[in-house]
Amino acid sequence: MPRKVTVSLTSFALGGGRSAALNREQACRYVDQAAASGPDLVCLAENFLHSGLPGAEVPVVEPVGGPTLTALAKRARKHGTYVCGSFCQERPDGSRANTAFLLDRQGELVGQYDKVHPTIDEVIGRCMTPGGEAPVFATDFGRVGFAICYDIGWPDHWAALARDGAELVVWPSAYDGGFPLQCYAWTHKYWVVTAVRTEHSKVIDPTGRVLASTSGWTKQLPWTVDLERQVCHVNYQEEKLARLLAERPHVRAEGFAEEGIFTLESEDPDWPVPRLMAHYGLESFDQYHRHATAIQDRARGCKVAWPARSGVAPGE
Amino acid sequence: MPGKALVATVSLGYPGGKRTVEQNLASVQTYLDAASAANADLICLPETFPQVGSPKDAAHPAAQTAPGLVFDQLAAHARRGRCWIVAGTTERAAGGEVRNVAWVIDRQGKLVGRYAKVHPTIGEIEGGITPGGEVPVFDTDFGRVGVAICYDIGWPEHWAALARQGARMIVWPSAYDGGFPLQVYAWTHFSYVVSSVWGYHSKVIDVTGRVLASTSRWSRLALQRVDLEKEVFHIDDQVQKLARVQGQLGAGVTVEAFSEENVFTVESHDSAWPVVRIKQEFGLESFRDYHARATRVQEKHRGGSASRPETGSAAVSGRHVGVVIGG
Numbered sequence: 001m002p003r004k005v006t007v008s009l010t011s012f013a014l015g016g017g018r019s020a021a022l023n024r025e026q027a028c029r030y031v032d033q034a035a036a037s038g039p040d041l042v043c044l045a046e047n048f049l050h051s052g053l054p055g056a057e058v059p060v061v062e063p064v065g066g067p068t069l070t071a072l073a074k075r076a077r078k079h080g081t082y083v084c085g086s087f088c089q090e091r092p093d094g095s096r097a098n099t100a101f102l103l104d105r106q107g108e109l110v111g112q113y114d115k116v117h118p119t120i121d122e123v124i125g126r127c128m129t130p131g132g133e134a135p136v137f138a139t140d141f142g143r144v145g146f147a148i149c150y151d152i153g154w155p156d157h158w159a160a161l162a163r164d165g166a167e168l169v170v171w172p173s174a175y176d177g178g179f180p181l182q183c184y185a186w187t188h189k190y191w192v193v194t195a196v197r198t199e200h201s202k203v204i205d206p207t208g209r210v211l212a213s214t215s216g217w218t219k220q221l222p223w224t225v226d227l228e229r230q231v232c233h234v235n236y237q238e239e240k241l242a243r244l245l246a247e248r249p250h251v252r253a254e255g256f257a258e259e260g261i262f263t264l265e266s267e268d269p270d271w272p273v274p275r276l277m278a279h280y281g282l283e284s285f286d287q288y289h290r291h292a293t294a295i296q297d298r299a300r301g302c303k304v305a306w307p308a309r310s311g312v313a314p315g316e
Numbered sequence: 317m318p319g320k321a322l323v324a325t326v327s328l329g330y331p332g333g334k335r336t337v338e339q340n341l342a343s344v345q346t347y348l349d350a351a352s353a354a355n356a357d358l359i360c361l362p363e364t365f366p367q368v369g370s371p372k373d374a375a376h377p378a379a380q381t382a383p384g385l386v387f388d389q390l391a392a393h394a395r396r397g398r399c400w401i402v403a404g405t406t407e408r409a410a411g412g413e414v415r416n417v418a419w420v421i422d423r424q425g426k427l428v429g430r431y432a433k434v435h436p437t438i439g440e441i442e443g444g445i446t447p448g449g450e451v452p453v454f455d456t457d458f459g460r461v462g463v464a465i466c467y468d469i470g471w472p473e474h475w476a477a478l479a480r481q482g483a484r485m486i487v488w489p490s491a492y493d494g495g496f497p498l499q500v501y502a503w504t505h506f507s508y509v510v511s512s513v514w515g516y517h518s519k520v521i522d523v524t525g526r527v528l529a530s531t532s533r534w535s536r537l538a539l540q541r542v543d544l545e546k547e548v549f550h551i552d553d554q555v556q557k558l559a560r561v562q563g564q565l566g567a568g569v570t571v572e573a574f575s576e577e578n579v580f581t582v583e584s585h586d587s588a589w590p591v592v593r594i595k596q597e598f599g600l601e602s603f604r605d606y607h608a609r610a611t612r613v614q615e616k617h618r619g620g621s622a623s624r625p626e627t628g629s630a631a632v633s634g635r636h637v638g639v640v641i642g643g
Contacts, residue, residue: 111632116622119552120613130618135632153550153607155504160624178576179525183500187472200576208496233470235437258495258517289470295438300447304434306477307451 003227005141008034008042011214012051013199020049020060031075037222043195044085046172061090077107086172100146115148136164142227149173162188167227176200182208228273229265231285244280319545321458324351325360327518327531335369347537352397360512363404363489374444379408391425398423404489413446418463420454431463453481459544466490479505484544493517499525506548546583548603
């Protein structure tokens with residue numbers, strides 16, 4: 001089946017209440033408001049409980065079974081949607097972490113992710129212990145990974161999520177993030193969905209394009225994405241693609257002139273993308289590059305020895 | 317100043333039909349002359365530009381040598397224009413092997429080195445092109461430059477290897493435009509990227525990933541000033557210092573801050589105040605140094621480095637955490 005997934009973007013832009021309790025209510029309101037669009041996943045910002053608080057430096061800390069997760073779990077169950085976001089948690093041993101949570105459609109906790117790269121100020125000033133792992137979670141619509149705010153500065157984090165098969169990465173953050181998010185989406189050919197405390201929470205597709213964004217005027221936005229959408233290189237595939245398009249009316253192929261790629265998306269339940277790829281002998285972008293690497297290595301007689309940091313090695 | 321250069325890049329505008337090496341050289345010479353009229357420091361020419369439109373023949377009749385017809389004309393121009401040239405061509409080695417290379421020619425017309433395409437397409441290999449195996453960088457008088465050719469765009473390791481070796485600009489001679497991934501590599505490595513293509517869009521891309529200049533359907537030559545000493549900084553704890561930097565250095569500095577990305581760049585125009593001195597005197601820490609310092613703090617408080625298995629691990633599925641929430 002094509003995997004159409006409706007994510008609900010939210011932004012706490014210049015909003016937020018005067019207390020953590022008001023922010024909690026706002027978060028619940030966002031989930032309630034999103035319900036009309038039949039969401040699969042509602043995304044809340046990093047530390048949304050802090051939004052707009054004058055003493056934002058003082059962390060609002062809750063235990064795992066505290067009021068925020070309890071209230072959001074109720075909403076998740078009521079509306080049958082996954083809900084995610086982040087806030088600071090205190091563990092039974094007294095340690096603290098900036099933690100993203102993922103609640104399922106029954107309101108149960110699928111899992112949590114402790115921010116692996118808190119800022120120096122979070123670590124030293126606010127006693128947040130950095131997490132050590134970046135799990136990818138299985139949901140009923142696909143595999144979801146997390147990066148929180150400052151994690152944006154560590155490409156290894158985003159690469160590890162891709163290696164673990166993440167199809168969608170949620171980035172709860174305090175700030176917009178901008179261009180590097182598009183870079184990660186392109187580099188790993190996955191979807192990136194952001195939820196920020198500033199104005200621009202976004203949906204970015206696997207080609208790096210921003211498809212949707214909240215703004216100062218719309219702080220909530222439902223958007224439907226297809227997690228099956230595949231990125232392919234044009235080389236040696238033009239005729240196969242032409243045959244596919246002639247024979248399958250409910251397939252959308254979008255070509256990108258400068259990049260030399262196309263994407264494939266299906267509206268036909270009988271012809272999901274993996275079946276289309278197999279039937280028409282198409283290779284994904286990654287498959288094509290792996291295939292080419294093997295041929296290059298054979299023709300060269302060896303693999304490439306990538307140089308480490310070093311001086312000049314001119315060809316002469 | 318040491319990092320500054322006027323970069324010129326040329327596009328071919330999809331020249332159709334059969335063409336000879338002499339014709340290709342003649343049409344490119346027009347743009348070499350125009351670029352040198354503007355005193356360009358570096359001129360970039362597309363992948364295998366002398367062979368465009370020549371028969372697709374496994375014998376590679378138009379493959380070049382250095383010295384040779386194409387090289388000699390480019391070297392003469394480099395001497396005359398006192399400029400660097402990076403140019404793509406197929407080249408026949410002494411042993412008879414043919415490679416898809418980029419020559420790097422200095423202001424004296426000397427071949428400083430060559431880069432042989434590490435990732436030719438499957439079709440090229442079937443047509444007798446031997447893949448290169450090295451990823452050299454080249455020191456120019458405006459900074460360290462690396463080269464990637466066309467299909468190399470699909471291998472992030474290639475670009476990372478150039479950056480690790482200190483390349484601050486990557487020249488990409490190509491057959492096709494390339495588009496977004498070039499901007500991705502620029503941002504990822506805070507490196508300038510200069511493309512030169514057969515089509516319409518040869519570009520100069522900033523270290524922040526922005527396209528600064530491009531040829532188009534209507535123009536074959538783009539010129540852009542760059543500064544390989546320009547640096548990228550994170551705003552944390554230092555954005556407050558910018559007004560003081562600008563106030564003291566005035567027109568001697570360009571500071572550009574990016575709202576969404578939380579970064580700023582600093583470029584100096586005052587030889588008494590190179591970026592390295594600005595950093596020192598105003599206590600600015602580069603983006604890279606800041607992240608390296610943060611990594612050390614994180615590791616100390618985590619008690620080790622983050623776990624990032626090389627092979628994927630199974631996804632965590634629901635209800636493993638055993639925490640019951642609410643009622």
